[in-house]
Amino acid sequence: MSGEGKIKLFDKWSFEGIEIRDPGLKRYISLKPVYVPHSMGRHEHDRFHKSQMNIVERLINNLMRPGKNAGKKLRAIKVVKNAFEIIHLRTGKNPIEVLVRAIENAAPCEDTTRISYGGIVYHQAVDISPQRRVDLALRFISEGARLSSFNNPKPLEECLAEEIILAANRDTRSHAVQKRDEMERIALHAR
Secondary structure (H helix, E strand, O other): OOOOOOOEEOOOEEOOOOOOOOOOOOOOOEOOOOOOOOOOOHHHHOOOHHHHOEHHHHHHHHHOOOHHHOOOHHHHHHHHHHHHHHHHHHHOOOHHHHHHHHHHHHOOOEEEEEEEEOOEEEEEEEEOOHHHHHHHHHHHHHHHHHHHHOOOOOOHHHHHHHHHHHHHOOOOOOHHHHHHHHHHHHHHHOO
16 A cells, blocks of 8 residues: 555556546546546446546446457456556656546537438537536547557557547547547537
8 A cells, every 4th residue: 555545546646636627527527536446337326426436447447348348347457557657657647637638638519419300300519418528538538549459569558548648638640539529520510
């Protein structure tokens, strides 16, 4: 255990002093301190309870997507742990803070919905709720890491670290930022 007795993620990264700059997402990005991000699905039975679940664990759950890796949470935890090490080495910052920045930059504000009116279907721009913004940001980040590691000798850890760093810097090479910009561009035209 670390010296001061404070709870740190993987006994290494502190949750203290991390500020969420986006006022809309403040209540939906949980930075509740945990040693190991594994809640055993306790949040699952209550509606909207996932917003009280640690944000790192939500990223881990999003990584377990495609068939082969579904349900292998320990593998996903290891991937995130190693990715955080890489982020710290590359940026020198607390990786949890870098992740929060990435989520803020990858969360789209507007989307389109289909409205059919007298047999004609047209798209209407709508605002996205904060909970869904966080969900989409996490999905885009994990999707980007998965796509860049596919048919690539680079391990998933490196791809995830790179995706998070690019999204945190709002770099257009990031898959998550590209998806956000695309969604908002389509919504702008559908106004």
